[in-house]
Amino acid sequence: MAEEIKEITPEEIEETLHTDNYTVIDVREDEEVQQGMIEGAKHIPLQQIPESLDQLDKNEEYVLVCRSGRRSYNASQYLQEQGYKVRNMTGGMLNWKGEVNF
Numbered sequence: 001m002a003e004e005i006k007e008i009t010p011e012e013i014e015e016t017l018h019t020d021n022y023t024v025i026d027v028r029e030d031e032e033v034q035q036g037m038i039e040g041a042k043h044i045p046l047q048q049i050p051e052s053l054d055q056l057d058k059n060e061e062y063v064l065v066c067r068s069g070r071r072s073y074n075a076s077q078y079l080q081e082q083g084y085k086v087r088n089m090t091g092g093m094l095n096w097k098g099e100v101n102f
Contacts, residue, residue, distance in 0.1 A: 005076045006087040008063055013038065013089060014098040022061040027075045028093070032067060036093075036100025046071050049078060061085040068092040 013024070017039065024041040026033055033043050044052045046066070056062065062084060064072035069092040076088040089096075 003080060005073060005080060007090045008087045009090050010096045010098070013063060014096075017098075022063050022087070024063045024065055024089075025075075026065050027072050028066050032093075034102070036102055038065060038093075038096065039099055039101050041065065041101075046075055049075050053082060056084060058083050058085070061087070063087045063089055065089045065096075066092045068094050 017024075024038050026037050026041045026043050027046040027049065028043075029045055030043075037043065042055075044055070056079070062079065064076045064079070064086060066072040066075075069088060069090055072092060073088045076086040079086045
């Protein structure tokens, strides 16, 4: 059985963005990220995750984000199966109250 995906709330990310050692990966489509991304987030659309593994480091932790949390959950499952340390942001950008970069 697959290991449970760890989750992190948007509020926890907002509090730890500059202190914790993780990278936010936004898996939304191009037109969605044009509405704003979490500061410092890396944009890798969901479909491109499998071919982007060489850009990721298994020693680092990644927080995955999408609009509502479903796509990022799927991406988290996939990356965890590949041996990466991941957490999924609950509720996605719909619940994000912090600053966004355009």
